[in-house]
Amino acid sequence: MKIFDCPGAPNPARIRIVLAAKGLDSSVEFVKVDLIGAEHKRSEYLEKNPLGTLPALQLDDGTYLAECTAITEYLDNLDGNPILTGKTPKEKGVIHMMQKRAESELIDAVGIYFHHATPGLGDDLRPYKSPEWTDRSVWGNKQRDKALQGMKYFDQVLKSTPFVAGQQFSMADITVFAGLMFADVAGIEIPETCVTLKAWRATVAELPSVKNRSGQNFDAEDLRRLGF
Numbered sequence: 001m002k003i004f005d006c007p008g009a010p011n012p013a014r015i016r017i018v019l020a021a022k023g024l025d026s027s028v029e030f031v032k033v034d035l036i037g038a039e040h041k042r043s044e045y046l047e048k049n050p051l052g053t054l055p056a057l058q059l060d061d062g063t064y065l066a067e068c069t070a071i072t073e074y075l076d077n078l079d080g081n082p083i084l085t086g087k088t089p090k091e092k093g094v095i096h097m098m099q100k101r102a103e104s105e106l107i108d109a110v111g112i113y114f115h116h117a118t119p120g121l122g123d124d125l126r127p128y129k130s131p132e133w134t135d136r137s138v139w140g141n142k143q144r145d146k147a148l149q150g151m152k153y154f155d156q157v158l159k160s161t162p163f164v165a166g167q168q169f170s171m172a173d174i175t176v177f178a179g180l181m182f183a184d185v186a187g188i189e190i191p192e193t194c195v196t197l198k199a200w201r202a203t204v205a206e207l208p209s210v211k212n213r214s215g216q217n218f219d220a221e222d223l224r225r226l227g228f
């Protein structure tokens with residue numbers, strides 16, 4: 001299998017955590033796609049993922065999977081022991097619900113803010129980020145506010161359960177964790193009041209799959225140096 005991604009970028013980090021959690025690091029070849037140079041918007045990459053986002057997983061039979069949720073489902077079920085996406089119908093339902101909230105209310109909102117209300121990834125990518133919008137910063141700032149609300153929502157959730165979708169660490173935690181990584185890069189600070197979310201983040205950062213994931217040494221500072 002091949003993973004097309006960029007070390008240190010937040011959505012690719014989700015899959016790198018999954019690979020570490022499943023012990024699959026050595027089963028994949030990492031192929032670096034130049035995000036800063038907008039390589040993911042060129043035809044060679046768009047043939048793999050027409051939405052032009054990272055990561056994408058190429059299976060050994062040539063099939064391409066995009067979207068972290070889909071890639072996580074695939075990898076988590078390869079060994080018949082899904083530890084991140086739920087075993088029972090109820091677990092699966094709750095994890096998918098929280099996963100969707102983590103995307104829509106946090107990581108995607110941060111991503112939109114980053115690309116539309118900040119210098120984002122730089123000049124090569126700008127033409128792909130809807131330049132026809134007339135008031136991009138107002139719209140982008142609304143997404144920052146949405147992400148802040150999302151942080152407050154997850155802070156509340158974590159007051160009653162140790163992890164985002166209940167008692168077990170799951171892909172919903174991975175998405176919230178990556179959303180906070182992205183927020184660091186985008187300059188959105190976790191509100192002071194979100195004490196539980198901050199404590200959860202510190203705990204999750206120490207989990208072996210998170211701490212030992214490949215490429216985890218890239219942090220917000222590295223990404224800024226790269227031109228983010």
Ligand SMILES: N[C@@H](CCC(=O)N[C@@H](CS)C(=O)NCC(=O)O)C(=O)O
Nearest residue numbers: 009010011012053054055067068069
């Ligand atoms: N929903 C997608 C989001 C992927 C995504 O936005 N990836 C970012 C990297 S962190 C990306 O490729 N951004 C480039 C762009 O939007 O042009 C997923 O789950 O894979």
